[in-house]
Amino acid sequence: MPDMLNADLHCHSTFSDGTLSPEALAQRARERGVQLWALTDHDEVSGLDRASAAAAQQQLAFLSGVEISVSFGETTVHIVGLGFDWQHPGLRAGLARTRGGREQRARDMAAGLEKIGIGGAYEGALRYVGNPDLISRTHFARFLVDTRVCRDPAEVFRHYLVEGKPGFVPHRWARLQDAVQWIVQAGGMAVIAHPARYHLNGGEEHALFSSFKDYGGQGVEVVTGSHFPHEYAIYADMARSFGFYASRGCDFHSPGESGTDFGALPPLPSGVQPVWQALEGRILHPHPHPNASPPPQAAVH
Numbered sequence: 001m002p003d004m005l006n007a008d009l010h011c012h013s014t015f016s017d018g019t020l021s022p023e024a025l026a027q028r029a030r031e032r033g034v035q036l037w038a039l040t041d042h043d044e045v046s047g048l049d050r051a052s053a054a055a056a057q058q059q060l061a062f063l064s065g066v067e068i069s070v071s072f073g074e075t076t077v078h079i080v081g082l083g084f085d086w087q088h089p090g091l092r093a094g095l096a097r098t099r100g101g102r103e104q105r106a107r108d109m110a111a112g113l114e115k116i117g118i119g120g121a122y123e124g125a126l127r128y129v130g131n132p133d134l135i136s137r138t139h140f141a142r143f144l145v146d147t148r149v150c151r152d153p154a155e156v157f158r159h160y161l162v163e164g165k166p167g168f169v170p171h172r173w174a175r176l177q178d179a180v181q182w183i184v185q186a187g188g189m190a191v192i193a194h195p196a197r198y199h200l201n202g203g204e205e206h207a208l209f210s211s212f213k214d215y216g217g218q219g220v221e222v223v224t225g226s227h228f229p230h231e232y233a234i235y236a237d238m239a240r241s242f243g244f245y246a247s248r249g250c251d252f253h254s255p256g257e258s259g260t261d262f263g264a265l266p267p268l269p270s271g272v273q274p275v276w277q278a279l280e281g282r283i284l285h286p287h288p289h290p291n292a293s294p295p296p297q298a299a300v301h
Contacts, residue, residue, distance in 0.1 A: 007036035007276055008262050010249025014130035015047035017138040019254035022047045026054035032263030038065035043098045045086040062284040069173040075198050079179045083282030084188025091186040098174045099133045106135040108169040116166045137161045180215040191219035191247045194226035209242050219245040219275045225260030226251050236269035246272035
């Protein structure tokens, strides 16, 4: 796999909180010029069989992926796993435990909204859930937008679903050490997802990166739809400083919601080592099909 590659290694399907199937995501990625793709559903790998098959059909190189929610101090942090064996029993058992608390959390969120006059939120959110074990704040946001309580998901989160608001309920996720070990023991690479989103101060962020490295983590998302352009350089420097591989992904959820689509990200900054260099042996390459059309011409990143 060459150094320069249009890779997108972070997105979500109907198996977690996305609105498109794995097949539709694979098609969308290829149509927008992606050459290497990973599906990274939240705490769930059940969509990877379909995703890998869809990638092969679309003549897309594919990496297995997952995004694991972890508790680091008082902050929820997301760790992406790439290139692992998704049948690994230790990984699957750990993810099942992480998913286990979501239903009660969702019921508690609905109860908080009921107290301020917003009824039926749990049942309403369930209408948007492909996998009830993975009900999340995103599904509540879709319900509140579609019932015109709020104009858009951002307004929902500001007024109802963040700390101090009526629908916010904290959840204790996996430990950072456990999540990294599940990924590594399954043969994959652990990557810190969209680090700028956590709003950690300098000391807290250094502690996160140091602990992550000590536990066996090897990568960080540098270019992502959740970062502002000036943050690409900041996290490229962090990657170089900690000796991490750099990853890239749009964090796509839905055509109507996501600010960044496949194919819209800029290249990784110069001087970083892309994660796909280290993961070359774990990439599933499609077999050329005699009747396959060539992939779209796109900028190679």
